[in-house]
Amino acid sequence: xxxxxxxxxxxxxxxxxxxxxxxxxxxxxxxxxxxxxxxxxxxxxxxxxxxxxxxxxxxxxxxxxxxxxxxxxxxxxxxxxxxxxxxxxxxxxxxxxxxxxxxxxxxxxxxxxxxxxxxxxxxxxxxxxxxxxxxxxxxxxxxxxxxxxxxxxxxxxxxxxxxxxxxxxxxxxxxxxxxxxxxxxxxxxxxxxxxxxxxxxxxxxxxxxxxxxxxxxxxxxxxxxxxxxxxxxxxxxxxxxxxxxxxxxxxxxxxxxxxxxxxxxxxxxxxxxxxxxxxxxxxxxxxxxxxxxxxxxxxxxxxxxxxxxxxxxxxxxxxxxxxxxxxxxxxxxxx
Amino acid sequence: xxxxxxxxxxxxxxxxxxxxxxxxxxxxxxxxxxxxxxxxxxxxxxxxxxxxxxxxxxxxxxxxxxxxxxxxxxxxxxxxxxxxxxxxxxxxxxxxxxxxxxxxxxxxxxxxxxxxxxxxxxxxxxxxxxxxxxxxxxxxxxxxxxxxxxxxxxxxxxxxxxxxxxxxxxxxxxxxxxxxxxxxxxxxxxxxxxxxxxxxxxxxxxxxxxxxxxxxxxxxxxxxxxxxxxxxxxxxxxxxxxxxxxxxxxxxxxxxxxxxxxxxxxxxxxxxxxxxxxxxxxxxxxxxxxxxxxxxxxxxxxxxxxxxxxxxxxxxxxxxxxxxxxxxxxxxxxxxxxxxxxxxxxxxxxxxxxxxxxxxxxxxxxxxxxxxxxxxxxxxxxxxxxxxxxxxxxxxxxxxxxxxxxxxxxxxxxxxxxxxxxxxxxxxxxxxxxxxxxxxxxxxxxxx
Numbered sequence: 001x002x003x004x005x006x007x008x009x010x011x012x013x014x015x016x017x018x019x020x021x022x023x024x025x026x027x028x029x030x031x032x033x034x035x036x037x038x039x040x041x042x043x044x045x046x047x048x049x050x051x052x053x054x055x056x057x058x059x060x061x062x063x064x065x066x067x068x069x070x071x072x073x074x075x076x077x078x079x080x081x082x083x084x085x086x087x088x089x090x091x092x093x094x095x096x097x098x099x100x101x102x103x104x105x106x107x108x109x110x111x112x113x114x115x116x117x118x119x120x121x122x123x124x125x126x127x128x129x130x131x132x133x134x135x136x137x138x139x140x141x142x143x144x145x146x147x148x149x150x151x152x153x154x155x156x157x158x159x160x161x162x163x164x165x166x167x168x169x170x171x172x173x174x175x176x177x178x179x180x181x182x183x184x185x186x187x188x189x190x191x192x193x194x195x196x197x198x199x200x201x202x203x204x205x206x207x208x209x210x211x212x213x214x215x216x217x218x219x220x221x222x223x224x225x226x227x228x229x230x231x232x233x234x235x236x237x238x239x240x241x242x243x244x245x246x247x248x249x250x251x252x253x254x255x256x257x258x259x260x261x262x263x264x265x266x267x268x269x270x271x272x273x274x275x276x277x278x279x280x281x282x283x284x285x286x287x288x289x290x291x292x293x294x295x296x297x298x299x300x301x302x303x304x305x306x307x308x309x310x311x312x313x314x315x316x317x318x319x320x321x322x323x324x325x326x327x328x329x330x331x332x333x334x335x
Numbered sequence: 336x337x338x339x340x341x342x343x344x345x346x347x348x349x350x351x352x353x354x355x356x357x358x359x360x361x362x363x364x365x366x367x368x369x370x371x372x373x374x375x376x377x378x379x380x381x382x383x384x385x386x387x388x389x390x391x392x393x394x395x396x397x398x399x400x401x402x403x404x405x406x407x408x409x410x411x412x413x414x415x416x417x418x419x420x421x422x423x424x425x426x427x428x429x430x431x432x433x434x435x436x437x438x439x440x441x442x443x444x445x446x447x448x449x450x451x452x453x454x455x456x457x458x459x460x461x462x463x464x465x466x467x468x469x470x471x472x473x474x475x476x477x478x479x480x481x482x483x484x485x486x487x488x489x490x491x492x493x494x495x496x497x498x499x500x501x502x503x504x505x506x507x508x509x510x511x512x513x514x515x516x517x518x519x520x521x522x523x524x525x526x527x528x529x530x531x532x533x534x535x536x537x538x539x540x541x542x543x544x545x546x547x548x549x550x551x552x553x554x555x556x557x558x559x560x561x562x563x564x565x566x567x568x569x570x571x572x573x574x575x576x577x578x579x580x581x582x583x584x585x586x587x588x589x590x591x592x593x594x595x596x597x598x599x600x601x602x603x604x605x606x607x608x609x610x611x612x613x614x615x616x617x618x619x620x621x622x623x624x625x626x627x628x629x630x631x632x633x634x635x636x637x638x639x640x641x642x643x644x645x646x647x648x649x650x651x652x653x654x655x656x657x658x659x660x661x662x663x664x665x666x667x668x669x670x671x672x673x674x675x676x677x678x679x680x681x682x683x684x685x686x687x688x689x690x691x692x693x694x695x696x697x698x699x700x701x702x703x704x705x706x707x708x709x710x711x712x713x714x715x716x717x718x719x720x721x722x723x724x725x726x727x728x729x730x731x732x733x734x735x736x737x738x739x740x741x742x743x744x745x746x747x748x749x750x751x752x753x754x755x756x757x758x759x760x761x762x763x764x765x766x767x768x769x770x771x772x773x774x775x776x777x778x779x780x781x782x783x
Contacts, residue, residue: 085449085736086562086778172598193754280537280593281750285743298421299739301450303428 079307089304096308106309109289110316116201117265123205124261125254128212133242135213136220147217151210158207162274165203170278191279203271208264212257219253220246251331258328259321266317269294289313371409376400378407381664383671386413386423387438387656389487390619391688395681399674406667408675416440417739426661427452435662436672439484440654441475442540442734447657448483448558449736454658455481459669464677472694474731476655478558484655486694487676488685490614491725492544492649493717494639495621498632500527500609508636512579515639519588522609529607534580535594536749539742541612544649545580546573547732549641554735555782564735565782566770568745569763577752577759584753591753600624606631612638614651615722619690622711635717637724648728653694692722699726737773744769 079096083089100106131150135143153161168174169190176187190199223246231245247254269290276283285299286292289309297306373396375382385408389395396410413419413434420443426432427450439447447453461482465473472486496508501518504525509515519531535541543553549572555565583589590608592599602608604627611617621633640646656672658665676685682698685691686707693699705723708714735741748762757765774781 084776084778167597170598172601193750278593278596278598280746281591281753284747295743298424299417299743300737301424301428301446 075307076311078304079311081304083302083304085301096305097312099305100308100312103309105286105292106289106312109286109292110313113266113268113288116197116268117262120201120204120265121258121261123201124209124212125258127205127209128216128257129247129254131209131213132216132220133246135217136246137238147214151214153207153209154211156207158270159274161207162203162271165199165206165271166275166278169199191275191282193282196275196279196282200271200275204265204268208261212261215253215257216250219250223249255325255328255331259324262324263317263321266320267313289316370411372412373397373400373408373410375407375409377404380405380407381667382407382409383436383662383664383668384434385410385436385438385656385671385675386419386434388412388415388419389438389654389685389689389691391684394684394688395675398678398681398684399671402678403674406670408671420739423447423452423659431661433659433661435664435668436656436658436675438487438654439657440652441472441484441486442652442738444476444483444655444657445478445556445558445734445736446738448478448481449561452660453483454660454662454665454669455483456485456658456669456672457482459658459666461485461669461673464673467677467696469694469696469699469726469729471650471726471729471731472653472655475650475653478556481558483558484657485672485677486653486655488616488653488691489694489726489729490616490650490652490692491722491729492612492614492638492651493617493721493725494636495611495613495617495633496636497606497609498634499630500529500606503527509639510637511643512639512641516579516583516588519583520586523588527609529602529609530588530590531608532589532610532612533592533594533599533602533608534584534589534753535599536591536753537593537746538749539746540651541594542745542749543732543742544651545612546576548638548647548649549573549576550647551576552733553741554733556733556735561736562779563782564774564779566735566767566774567783568741568770569760569767573763574760577763581752581759585755601626604628604631614653615692615726616652616690618709618711618717622690633712634715635712635721637721646728648725650725650729650732692726694726699723735770735774737777740773741770 080091080093081089082092082095131146135147156164169176171177171187171189174190176190180187188195190196227245227249228241231241236244267290268288272283272287273291273294276285276287285295290313293306293309293313296302296309371382373393376397377400380403383406385396387410392410392412396408400407411434413422419438423433423437427447433452444453457480464485465482468476468486469489472489473482476482476484476486500522501508504522504527506518506521507514509518515531522529522531538545546553551568551570551572553566553568553570553573555567557563580589584591590602592602603611603621604624606628611621613621618635637646638649656675658668658672662668676682676693676695679697679701682693682695683703686693686698686704693704698704705719706716707718709717744766748757748766751757752759752762771781
């Protein structure tokens with residue numbers, strides 16, 4: 001997953017270098033290209049080659065269709081029907097979607113994940129970027145160790161991490177009471193209504209900053225060091241090199257990382273659902289749209305409306321990602 | 336060459352390990368009949384699949400299997416409470432995968448009977464065993480003339496209290512709620528770190544039982560008229576109870592921790608809560624918690640009353656065996672449902688090892704059960720003292736067909752109340768509005 005942007009810059013540098021040194025005219029092929037074969041034979045040859053391609057893709061295609069396409073189609077078909085507890089199932093076209101987009105619980109959940117996105121993504125990005133920039137400058141054994149340690153939280157399964165933090169936040173089992181006691185203060189209740197937002201931001205940042213850091217670090221490693229030399233010759237200090245040279249050159253991988261973070265945050269589910277076991281009051285069943293869809297389906301048996309909510313969320317995520325990529329099209333290297 | 340050889344050996348080893356994982360998986364994922372947790376005694380007899388989470392249940396199944404030639408029970412534990420209901424709900428939706436007989440708490444029976452997932456057992460001889468069960472538990476398992484499940488255990492409520500903490504603070508055992516409030520204040524004034532009791536906002540059926548004690552009847556529902564429902568959650572009884580508890584909460588005399596979390600369990604055993612308002616399965620739960628304080632002295636007393644002259648007994652929990660509409664052989668399944676906890680022998684195991692409270696009258700009325708001494712309570716005969724009376728006085732309760740939703744909304748309203756955002760009456764009025772809106776949305780005709 002080397003960022004294409006960095007190599008693109010590198011290539012451009014190479015091309016200009018080549019242009020400066022004189023080129024020999026392009027070599028003429030030794031034998032003339034063979035004339036096109038008659039059309040019927042081409043089709044047979046092409047189809048034969050294509051068959052091998054399809055054969056190699058087949059195992060993946062079977063799994064893909066069975067576990068992704070078919071369930072999606074079925075869920076979409078379910079979302080077009082309404083089923084009530086008292087009166088049964090009927091085909092109602094897009095009534096569920098109209099209900100979803102005017103449902104105050106769904107909209108509140110959307111607002112909540114949007115505010116999570118506004119706070120969590122910059123937090124993760126800043127931690128990841130600063131860590132990557134610092135580690136890029138060092139090459140000691142400590143830096144290698146730090147790189148591993150910052151990445152380790154990502155290796156912990158999300159559910160385990162959330163369970164662990166649930167205990168760390170607990171007034172009885174967590175260290176907070178002892179730590180705050182050492183300096184003579186009472187520990188705040190991390191699982192109360194006012195603090196649950198910050199507690200969740202903390203868990204997600206802890207887990208994902210390392211992953212983003214690795215991606216950004218790999219992109220930084222792909223930059224030609226000659227550029228830093230050139231910048232230093234022009235009189236730039238370390239901070240200016242970091243902010244004015246490195247960051248713009250890895251902007252396409254940063255955009256990719258931001259897109260992952262955005263999609264993941266809009267679909268926020270695991271951490272609040274796991275923490276619900278210890279904070280049932282602070283985290284209601286419909287805290288995020290995904291949790292709302294889950295409880296609709298599995299607690300209240302409203303499978304049709306749950307499918308509609310899931311697709312509505314998917315539409316919002318798609319729109320958000322498309323908008324974001326459109327706004328960052330220059331930086332992402334997709335243009 | 337050596338590294339290539341080692342690399343290929345490594346890849347083959349990993350692939351072999353992964354593939355053995357595959358085959359092991361396919362072996363155990365055969366038909367549900369092949370994956371019984373218990374042993375099948377008569378391999379030729381037809382099998383009935385059962386989902387249940389009772390403690391020490393395997394012995395009960397063995398008793399049944401050893402005594403029946405015509406049918407064998409194949410039991411799996413598919414999860415406790417809502418975990419099992421989620422699986423059951425999806426199997427109903429997908430029209431396959433449900434067991435023949437399933438353990439269901441009485442509060443969710445109408446949620447499943449409205450989806451035509453349960454068989455009416457009156458055609459399979461349920462009325463023949465009706466007089467073996469208490470009136471309250473039988474009413475919980477039936478709806479109108481239909482009987483959707485066979486009762487197993489109940490949860491009549493009593494008060495478990497720390498005798499040593501009461502003596503240290505000089506508190507007499509309260510018999511009314513007024514005395515209870517005074518006791519709470521006395522405990523706090525004595526300088527104790529703990530509180531008298533915890534009031535959980537996620538109590539769900541516990542909170543509802545407290546309301547019922549003041550005469551609240553939240554739902555009127557009959558499965559023979561499945562589209563009609565009466566909702567009255569904000570009646571005066573419930574409001575009075577909630578105002579009482581809110582007063583204790585705002586005065587700081589009770590805590591509002593979530594129930595059944597690790598924190599809550601620790602508080603139960605280390606004396607932070609001096610009282611545990613419990614159902615008859617509470618003692619079993621309490622005994623199962625580790626790190627208990629060795630100097631703790633627990634005792635059981637009847638639940639405090641609003642009016643000492645007219646005591647009202649309430650019930651919290653209790654489960655049943657229902658036959659699902661996906662059952663292969665409904666006659667055999669009904670026989671299993673009635674037979675599993677239908678003998679004295681199986682109930683002895685249920686009482687001694689499972690700490691269950693029977694709705695089965697032959698066991699309930701027996702001298703053995705009444706005189707049973709519980710060493711955890713210092714030898715107190717808790718059944719004779721408290722729970723038998725509570726069970727006899729219980730006349731049943733009606734639950735809505737969307738009880739899960741109702742409880743979730745109740746939890747949200749109660750949480751908002753203890754945070755000080757609204758008082759008890761407002762919380763219940765809001766809950767009433769939410770439930771009426773939901774019921775109307777779901778196509779019910781709502782009567783107040």
